[in-house]
Amino acid sequence: MRHKRSIPNRGFRVADQIQRDLAELIRELKDPRVGMITINSVEVTPDYAHAKIFFSLLIGDPSESEKALNEAAGFLRNGLFKRLAIHTVPTLHFHFDRTTERAAELNAMILQANATRAKDDAAPAAEPPKSED
Secondary structure (H helix, E strand, O other): OOOOOOOOOHHHHHHHHHHHHHHHHHHOOOOOOOOOEEEEEEEEOOOOOEEEEEEEEOOOOHHHHHHHHHHOHHHHHHHHHHHOOOOOOOEEEEEEOOHHHHHHHHHHHHHHHHHHHHHHHHHHHHOOOOOOO
């Protein structure tokens, strides 16, 4: 009996499908703690036993949303069973993704540094040249 060859990028395709399906399933949740969520990425282990789902939040408390999503993980996993055509549907672990927050903080710091530098560059040009008598 020949062994099946591993399908290239299958893990990435499964993760992408999980991301799309979870986005639809999360909209159906009735929990008020789950705010306006965007699923940023999904990382699946090679054996498809676990999946880390990274999400960002537009409105709501990140820790409460993370707790609510992890409590609803069984319901969401059951919905994935019905949608995915794979042998093992992974256990879901939700994590709040702070990438967008960090990007906004870094952007604010860069803008502040540029504004300070612009003031420093403009200050010597504003002073009239001293004439020596």
